[in-house]
Amino acid sequence: EKQGYKHFMLKEIHEQPERITDTLRGRVSVDRGDVDFGPMEGIEDGWLDTLERIVFVACGTSYYAAQIAKYIIEDFSRVPVDVELASEFRYRNPIINERTLCVPMSQSGETADTLAAMRLAMELGAKTIAVCNVVESTMTREADGVIYTHAGPEIGVASTKAFSTQLVVGLMLGVWLGRRRGVLDEEGGREILEALRDVPQTMSKMLHEKAIYKHIAYNFSDVNSFLYLGRGNLYPIAAEGALKLKEISYIHAEGYAAGEMKHGPIALIDESLPVVVLIPKNRVYEKVFSNLEEVKARQGRLIVVATEGDDDVREFADVVLEIPDVPEYIQPLLTVVVMQLLAYHIADFKGTDVDQPRNLAKSVTVE
Numbered sequence: 001e002k003q004g005y006k007h008f009m010l011k012e013i014h015e016q017p018e019r020i021t022d023t024l025r026g027r028v029s030v031d032r033g034d035v036d037f038g039p040m041e042g043i044e045d046g047w048l049d050t051l052e053r054i055v056f057v058a059c060g061t062s063y064y065a066a067q068i069a070k071y072i073i074e075d076f077s078r079v080p081v082d083v084e085l086a087s088e089f090r091y092r093n094p095i096i097n098e099r100t101l102c103v104p105m106s107q108s109g110e111t112a113d114t115l116a117a118m119r120l121a122m123e124l125g126a127k128t129i130a131v132c133n134v135v136e137s138t139m140t141r142e143a144d145g146v147i148y149t150h151a152g153p154e155i156g157v158a159s160t161k162a163f164s165t166q167l168v169v170g171l172m173l174g175v176w177l178g179r180r181r182g183v184l185d186e187e188g189g190r191e192i193l194e195a196l197r198d199v200p201q202t203m204s205k206m207l208h209e210k211a212i213y214k215h216i217a218y219n220f221s222d223v224n225s226f227l228y229l230g231r232g233n234l235y236p237i238a239a240e241g242a243l244k245l246k247e248i249s250y251i252h253a254e255g256y257a258a259g260e261m262k263h264g265p266i267a268l269i270d271e272s273l274p275v276v277v278l279i280p281k282n283r284v285y286e287k288v289f290s291n292l293e294e295v296k297a298r299q300g301r302l303i304v305v306a307t308e309g310d311d312d313v314r315e316f317a318d319v320v321l322e323i324p325d326v327p328e329y330i331q332p333l334l335t336v337v338v339m340q341l342l343a344y345h346i347a348d349f350k351g352t353d354v355d356q357p358r359n360l361a362k363s364v365t366v367e
Protein backbone atom coordinates (compact mmCIF):
# COMPACT_ATOMS: atom_id res chain seq x y z
CA GLU A 1 0.00 0.00 0.00
CA LYS A 2 3.03 2.25 0.10
CA GLN A 3 3.00 2.06 -3.67
CA GLY A 4 6.75 1.72 -3.93
CA TYR A 5 7.54 4.52 -1.49
CA LYS A 6 9.81 3.72 1.43
CA HIS A 7 7.43 5.27 3.96
CA PHE A 8 3.79 6.33 4.10
CA MET A 9 4.95 9.83 4.89
CA LEU A 10 6.83 10.07 1.60
CA LYS A 11 3.89 8.64 -0.30
CA GLU A 12 1.58 11.15 1.37
CA ILE A 13 3.90 14.04 0.57
CA HIS A 14 3.84 13.00 -3.09
CA GLU A 15 0.07 12.58 -3.08
CA GLN A 16 -0.53 16.23 -2.21
CA PRO A 17 -1.14 17.61 -5.71
CA GLU A 18 -3.88 15.05 -6.30
CA ARG A 19 -5.46 15.51 -2.90
CA ILE A 20 -5.52 19.28 -3.38
CA THR A 21 -7.36 18.73 -6.65
CA ASP A 22 -9.84 16.53 -4.77
CA THR A 23 -10.32 19.22 -2.12
CA LEU A 24 -11.09 21.85 -4.77
CA ARG A 25 -13.33 19.62 -6.87
CA GLY A 26 -16.99 20.57 -7.03
CA ARG A 27 -16.52 23.58 -4.76
CA VAL A 28 -14.71 26.10 -6.86
CA SER A 29 -16.07 28.00 -9.84
CA VAL A 30 -13.20 29.91 -11.37
CA ASP A 31 -15.52 31.58 -13.89
CA ARG A 32 -17.80 32.98 -11.22
CA GLY A 33 -14.86 33.70 -8.94
CA ASP A 34 -16.70 31.95 -6.14
CA VAL A 35 -16.77 28.95 -3.84
CA ASP A 36 -19.73 26.79 -2.85
CA PHE A 37 -19.49 24.45 0.14
CA GLY A 38 -23.09 23.26 -0.12
CA PRO A 39 -25.74 23.86 2.53
CA MET A 40 -24.67 24.28 6.14
CA GLU A 41 -27.36 24.25 8.77
CA GLY A 42 -28.03 27.66 10.26
CA ILE A 43 -25.19 29.28 8.36
CA GLU A 44 -27.08 31.21 5.68
CA ASP A 45 -26.01 34.39 3.94
CA GLY A 46 -28.21 36.42 6.32
CA TRP A 47 -26.35 35.11 9.33
CA LEU A 48 -22.99 35.65 7.65
CA ASP A 49 -23.87 39.35 7.28
CA THR A 50 -24.12 39.62 11.06
CA LEU A 51 -20.95 37.61 11.72
CA GLU A 52 -18.56 39.56 13.94
CA ARG A 53 -15.69 37.24 14.49
CA ILE A 54 -14.22 33.85 13.67
CA VAL A 55 -12.36 31.71 16.18
CA PHE A 56 -10.33 28.73 15.03
CA VAL A 57 -9.53 26.11 17.65
CA ALA A 58 -6.94 23.44 16.89
CA CYS A 59 -3.84 21.59 18.07
CA GLY A 60 -0.41 20.87 16.61
CA THR A 61 -0.03 21.00 12.88
CA SER A 62 -3.71 21.87 12.43
CA TYR A 63 -3.14 24.93 14.63
CA TYR A 64 -0.47 26.18 12.23
CA ALA A 65 -2.80 25.68 9.28
CA ALA A 66 -5.40 27.74 11.14
CA GLN A 67 -2.88 30.53 11.72
CA ILE A 68 -2.36 30.77 7.97
CA ALA A 69 -6.13 30.74 7.42
CA LYS A 70 -6.27 33.83 9.64
CA TYR A 71 -4.02 35.80 7.31
CA ILE A 72 -6.09 34.80 4.33
CA ILE A 73 -9.56 35.26 5.77
CA GLU A 74 -8.80 38.65 7.29
CA ASP A 75 -7.20 39.78 4.05
CA PHE A 76 -9.95 38.53 1.72
CA SER A 77 -13.03 39.18 3.88
CA ARG A 78 -11.98 41.69 6.59
CA VAL A 79 -13.66 39.53 9.25
CA PRO A 80 -11.50 39.46 12.42
CA VAL A 81 -10.06 36.00 13.07
CA ASP A 82 -8.55 34.58 16.25
CA VAL A 83 -6.68 31.31 16.34
CA GLU A 84 -6.46 29.49 19.61
CA LEU A 85 -4.78 26.38 20.90
CA ALA A 86 -7.75 24.26 21.89
CA SER A 87 -6.04 23.20 25.10
CA GLU A 88 -5.74 26.84 26.18
CA PHE A 89 -9.09 28.10 24.93
CA ARG A 90 -11.14 25.61 26.90
CA TYR A 91 -9.65 26.53 30.27
CA ARG A 92 -10.25 30.25 30.21
CA ASN A 93 -13.38 32.30 29.94
CA PRO A 94 -13.47 33.04 26.22
CA ILE A 95 -15.57 35.83 24.72
CA ILE A 96 -17.98 34.09 22.36
CA ASN A 97 -21.53 34.94 21.33
CA GLU A 98 -24.19 34.21 18.70
CA ARG A 99 -22.33 36.28 16.15
CA THR A 100 -19.18 34.17 16.47
CA LEU A 101 -18.23 31.44 14.05
CA CYS A 102 -16.05 28.77 15.66
CA VAL A 103 -14.00 26.63 13.28
CA PRO A 104 -12.43 23.53 14.81
CA MET A 105 -9.70 22.39 12.44
CA SER A 106 -8.65 18.76 12.81
CA GLN A 107 -7.42 15.93 10.63
CA SER A 108 -8.93 13.23 12.80
CA GLY A 109 -12.01 15.07 14.03
CA GLU A 110 -11.43 13.30 17.35
CA THR A 111 -8.74 15.34 19.14
CA ALA A 112 -10.00 15.64 22.74
CA ASP A 113 -9.04 19.26 23.34
CA THR A 114 -10.35 20.50 19.99
CA LEU A 115 -13.62 18.68 20.51
CA ALA A 116 -14.02 20.14 24.01
CA ALA A 117 -13.19 23.66 22.76
CA MET A 118 -15.79 23.33 20.01
CA ARG A 119 -18.44 22.14 22.46
CA LEU A 120 -17.68 25.07 24.76
CA ALA A 121 -18.04 27.56 21.89
CA MET A 122 -21.39 25.99 20.94
CA GLU A 123 -22.62 26.25 24.52
CA LEU A 124 -21.79 29.94 24.45
CA GLY A 125 -23.89 30.39 21.32
CA ALA A 126 -21.39 30.20 18.48
CA LYS A 127 -22.14 28.48 15.20
CA THR A 128 -19.55 25.95 14.10
CA ILE A 129 -18.04 24.76 10.86
CA ALA A 130 -15.71 21.79 11.37
CA VAL A 131 -12.80 21.45 8.96
CA CYS A 132 -11.97 17.76 9.20
CA ASN A 133 -10.46 14.99 7.15
CA VAL A 134 -12.03 11.87 8.66
CA VAL A 135 -15.56 11.36 7.42
CA GLU A 136 -18.22 10.92 10.11
CA SER A 137 -15.78 11.72 12.91
CA THR A 138 -17.18 13.13 16.15
CA MET A 139 -16.55 16.78 15.26
CA THR A 140 -18.28 16.43 11.91
CA ARG A 141 -21.34 14.91 13.57
CA GLU A 142 -21.66 17.69 16.15
CA ALA A 143 -20.83 20.81 14.15
CA ASP A 144 -23.45 22.93 12.35
CA GLY A 145 -21.53 22.68 9.10
CA VAL A 146 -18.64 20.58 7.82
CA ILE A 147 -15.99 21.23 5.24
CA TYR A 148 -14.01 18.10 4.50
CA THR A 149 -10.39 18.21 3.51
CA HIS A 150 -10.31 15.43 0.93
CA ALA A 151 -6.78 14.32 1.84
CA GLY A 152 -7.75 10.64 2.00
CA PRO A 153 -6.51 8.38 4.80
CA GLU A 154 -3.35 9.74 6.40
CA ILE A 155 -1.29 6.88 7.83
CA GLY A 156 2.00 8.61 8.67
CA VAL A 157 1.79 10.04 12.17
CA ALA A 158 3.40 13.29 11.00
CA SER A 159 0.70 15.21 9.20
CA THR A 160 1.46 16.32 5.62
CA LYS A 161 -1.37 16.11 3.10
CA ALA A 162 -3.93 16.88 5.80
CA PHE A 163 -2.08 20.14 6.43
CA SER A 164 -1.84 21.23 2.81
CA THR A 165 -5.50 20.48 2.19
CA GLN A 166 -6.34 22.47 5.34
CA LEU A 167 -4.49 25.40 3.76
CA VAL A 168 -6.59 24.95 0.62
CA VAL A 169 -9.78 25.03 2.69
CA GLY A 170 -8.49 28.20 4.37
CA LEU A 171 -8.10 29.84 0.97
CA MET A 172 -11.54 28.68 -0.12
CA LEU A 173 -13.07 29.96 3.13
CA GLY A 174 -11.42 33.32 2.51
CA VAL A 175 -12.90 33.62 -0.98
CA TRP A 176 -16.29 32.32 0.15
CA LEU A 177 -16.53 34.85 2.98
CA GLY A 178 -14.92 37.63 0.96
CA ARG A 179 -17.59 37.27 -1.72
CA ARG A 180 -20.46 37.05 0.76
CA ARG A 181 -19.26 40.05 2.72
CA GLY A 182 -18.82 42.08 -0.46
CA VAL A 183 -15.09 42.57 0.04
CA LEU A 184 -14.03 40.50 -2.97
CA ASP A 185 -15.69 41.00 -6.34
CA GLU A 186 -15.99 38.36 -9.06
CA GLU A 187 -12.72 39.40 -10.64
CA GLY A 188 -10.88 39.31 -7.30
CA GLY A 189 -12.24 35.87 -6.50
CA ARG A 190 -11.37 34.60 -9.96
CA GLU A 191 -7.75 35.70 -9.68
CA ILE A 192 -7.27 33.84 -6.38
CA LEU A 193 -9.04 30.72 -7.58
CA GLU A 194 -7.01 30.63 -10.79
CA ALA A 195 -3.82 30.75 -8.73
CA LEU A 196 -5.17 27.99 -6.50
CA ARG A 197 -6.13 25.86 -9.50
CA ASP A 198 -2.51 25.96 -10.70
CA VAL A 199 -1.09 24.69 -7.40
CA PRO A 200 -1.28 20.92 -8.07
CA GLN A 201 0.73 21.22 -11.25
CA THR A 202 3.32 23.55 -9.73
CA MET A 203 3.66 21.36 -6.67
CA SER A 204 4.12 18.21 -8.77
CA LYS A 205 7.16 19.72 -10.42
CA MET A 206 8.72 20.51 -7.04
CA LEU A 207 8.33 16.92 -5.93
CA HIS A 208 10.81 15.65 -8.50
CA GLU A 209 13.75 17.16 -6.61
CA LYS A 210 15.49 14.69 -4.35
CA ALA A 211 19.26 14.96 -4.63
CA ILE A 212 19.49 18.29 -2.86
CA TYR A 213 17.57 17.00 0.17
CA LYS A 214 19.82 13.97 0.42
CA HIS A 215 22.79 16.30 0.28
CA ILE A 216 21.36 18.38 3.15
CA ALA A 217 20.57 15.26 5.18
CA TYR A 218 24.15 14.09 4.76
CA ASN A 219 25.56 17.43 5.88
CA PHE A 220 23.13 18.45 8.62
CA SER A 221 21.79 15.35 10.37
CA ASP A 222 24.39 15.35 13.15
CA VAL A 223 23.48 18.77 14.58
CA ASN A 224 21.70 19.25 17.90
CA SER A 225 19.32 22.00 16.96
CA PHE A 226 17.77 23.93 14.08
CA LEU A 227 16.24 27.38 13.99
CA TYR A 228 13.50 28.11 11.42
CA LEU A 229 12.61 31.70 10.55
CA GLY A 230 9.62 32.98 8.61
CA ARG A 231 7.56 36.14 8.51
CA GLY A 232 3.95 36.98 7.71
CA ASN A 233 2.06 33.94 6.46
CA LEU A 234 5.33 31.98 6.47
CA TYR A 235 5.86 32.32 10.20
CA PRO A 236 3.43 29.44 10.84
CA ILE A 237 5.26 27.47 8.13
CA ALA A 238 8.54 27.99 10.00
CA ALA A 239 6.81 26.62 13.11
CA GLU A 240 5.40 23.69 11.12
CA GLY A 241 8.83 22.96 9.59
CA ALA A 242 10.36 22.84 13.06
CA LEU A 243 7.55 20.62 14.35
CA LYS A 244 7.99 18.15 11.47
CA LEU A 245 11.73 17.96 12.08
CA LYS A 246 11.49 17.34 15.82
CA GLU A 247 8.69 14.81 15.49
CA ILE A 248 10.39 12.49 13.06
CA SER A 249 14.14 13.13 13.40
CA TYR A 250 14.22 13.88 17.16
CA ILE A 251 16.41 16.90 16.47
CA HIS A 252 15.42 19.92 18.52
CA ALA A 253 14.05 22.69 16.33
CA GLU A 254 12.39 25.99 16.95
CA GLY A 255 10.23 28.02 14.58
CA TYR A 256 10.43 31.75 15.12
CA ALA A 257 8.98 34.91 13.64
CA ALA A 258 11.93 36.35 11.69
CA GLY A 259 11.33 39.82 13.11
CA GLU A 260 11.78 38.45 16.62
CA MET A 261 15.23 37.03 15.99
CA LYS A 262 16.98 40.06 17.37
CA HIS A 263 14.90 39.89 20.53
CA GLY A 264 16.56 36.73 21.79
CA PRO A 265 17.33 33.81 19.49
CA ILE A 266 20.18 35.70 17.86
CA ALA A 267 22.19 34.78 20.96
CA LEU A 268 22.08 31.15 19.81
CA ILE A 269 23.72 31.74 16.47
CA ASP A 270 27.19 30.40 15.87
CA GLU A 271 28.83 28.12 13.31
CA SER A 272 27.08 25.06 14.72
CA LEU A 273 23.49 26.27 14.29
CA PRO A 274 21.70 25.68 11.00
CA VAL A 275 19.10 28.35 10.32
CA VAL A 276 16.35 27.67 7.81
CA VAL A 277 15.11 30.98 6.41
CA LEU A 278 11.90 31.23 4.38
CA ILE A 279 12.38 34.13 2.03
CA PRO A 280 10.40 33.92 -1.21
CA LYS A 281 9.68 37.21 -2.98
CA ASN A 282 6.87 38.87 -1.06
CA ARG A 283 6.06 42.05 0.87
CA VAL A 284 8.53 41.27 3.66
CA TYR A 285 11.38 40.06 1.45
CA GLU A 286 13.70 42.98 2.28
CA LYS A 287 13.02 42.60 5.99
CA VAL A 288 13.84 38.91 6.00
CA PHE A 289 16.90 39.58 3.87
CA SER A 290 18.43 41.42 6.82
CA ASN A 291 18.07 38.21 8.85
CA LEU A 292 20.26 36.45 6.28
CA GLU A 293 22.93 39.09 6.79
CA GLU A 294 22.70 38.85 10.56
CA VAL A 295 23.00 35.06 10.60
CA LYS A 296 25.87 35.11 8.12
CA ALA A 297 27.75 37.74 10.13
CA ARG A 298 27.72 35.28 13.06
CA GLN A 299 28.85 32.30 10.96
CA GLY A 300 25.47 30.54 11.19
CA ARG A 301 24.81 27.93 8.50
CA LEU A 302 21.98 29.00 6.21
CA ILE A 303 19.46 26.82 4.43
CA VAL A 304 17.46 29.29 2.41
CA VAL A 305 14.06 28.76 0.79
CA ALA A 306 13.72 31.32 -1.99
CA THR A 307 11.96 32.11 -5.24
CA GLU A 308 13.44 30.46 -8.32
CA GLY A 309 16.08 32.64 -9.91
CA ASP A 310 16.73 34.77 -6.83
CA ASP A 311 20.51 35.06 -7.05
CA ASP A 312 20.83 37.65 -4.29
CA VAL A 313 20.31 35.07 -1.54
CA ARG A 314 23.06 32.79 -2.90
CA GLU A 315 25.83 34.95 -1.55
CA PHE A 316 24.65 34.12 2.00
CA ALA A 317 23.26 30.63 1.67
CA ASP A 318 24.98 27.30 2.26
CA VAL A 319 22.08 25.71 0.40
CA VAL A 320 19.20 27.21 -1.58
CA LEU A 321 15.90 25.39 -1.98
CA GLU A 322 13.74 26.98 -4.63
CA ILE A 323 10.01 27.43 -4.97
CA PRO A 324 8.28 28.73 -8.11
CA ASP A 325 7.22 32.37 -8.29
CA VAL A 326 3.60 32.43 -7.05
CA PRO A 327 1.34 34.99 -5.34
CA GLU A 328 1.99 35.54 -1.66
CA TYR A 329 -1.13 33.70 -0.49
CA ILE A 330 0.01 30.56 -2.35
CA GLN A 331 3.54 30.58 -0.91
CA PRO A 332 2.69 28.64 2.30
CA LEU A 333 1.39 25.73 0.20
CA LEU A 334 4.66 25.40 -1.68
CA THR A 335 7.11 26.19 1.12
CA VAL A 336 5.55 23.57 3.36
CA VAL A 337 6.44 20.89 0.82
CA VAL A 338 10.07 21.96 1.20
CA MET A 339 9.69 21.73 5.00
CA GLN A 340 8.22 18.23 4.74
CA LEU A 341 10.93 16.93 2.41
CA LEU A 342 13.67 18.46 4.52
CA ALA A 343 12.39 16.79 7.71
CA TYR A 344 11.73 13.52 5.91
CA HIS A 345 15.17 13.17 4.36
CA ILE A 346 16.98 14.11 7.56
CA ALA A 347 14.94 11.57 9.53
CA ASP A 348 15.38 8.91 6.87
CA PHE A 349 19.12 9.50 6.84
CA LYS A 350 19.17 9.09 10.63
CA GLY A 351 17.13 5.92 10.29
CA THR A 352 14.30 6.78 12.67
CA ASP A 353 10.86 5.23 12.47
CA VAL A 354 9.45 7.94 10.23
CA ASP A 355 5.85 6.71 10.09
CA GLN A 356 5.59 5.81 13.79
CA PRO A 357 7.84 8.20 15.71
CA ARG A 358 8.42 7.36 19.35
CA ASN A 359 5.88 8.61 21.93
CA LEU A 360 3.42 9.91 19.32
CA ALA A 361 -0.10 8.81 18.44
CA LYS A 362 -1.96 9.64 15.25
CA SER A 363 -5.07 10.72 17.05
CA VAL A 364 -4.83 12.33 20.49
CA THR A 365 -8.14 11.39 22.07
CA VAL A 366 -6.93 11.87 25.64
CA GLU A 367 -6.17 15.20 27.30
Ligand code: F6R
Nearest residue numbers: 060061062106107108111158159
Ligand atom coordinates in the same frame (compact mmCIF):
# COMPACT_ATOMS: atom_id res chain seq x y z
C1 F6R B 1 1.91 16.77 13.70
C2 F6R B 1 0.65 16.17 14.05
C3 F6R B 1 -0.06 16.64 15.29
C4 F6R B 1 -1.54 16.86 14.96
C5 F6R B 1 -2.36 17.21 16.22
C6 F6R B 1 -3.79 17.54 15.90
O1 F6R B 1 2.45 16.22 12.56
O2 F6R B 1 0.17 15.30 13.36
O3 F6R B 1 0.50 17.81 15.79
O4 F6R B 1 -1.64 17.86 14.01
O5 F6R B 1 -2.29 16.16 17.13
O6 F6R B 1 -4.44 16.46 15.32
P1 F6R B 1 -5.80 16.64 14.53
O7 F6R B 1 -5.52 17.47 13.34
O8 F6R B 1 -6.24 15.25 14.19
O9 F6R B 1 -6.76 17.33 15.47
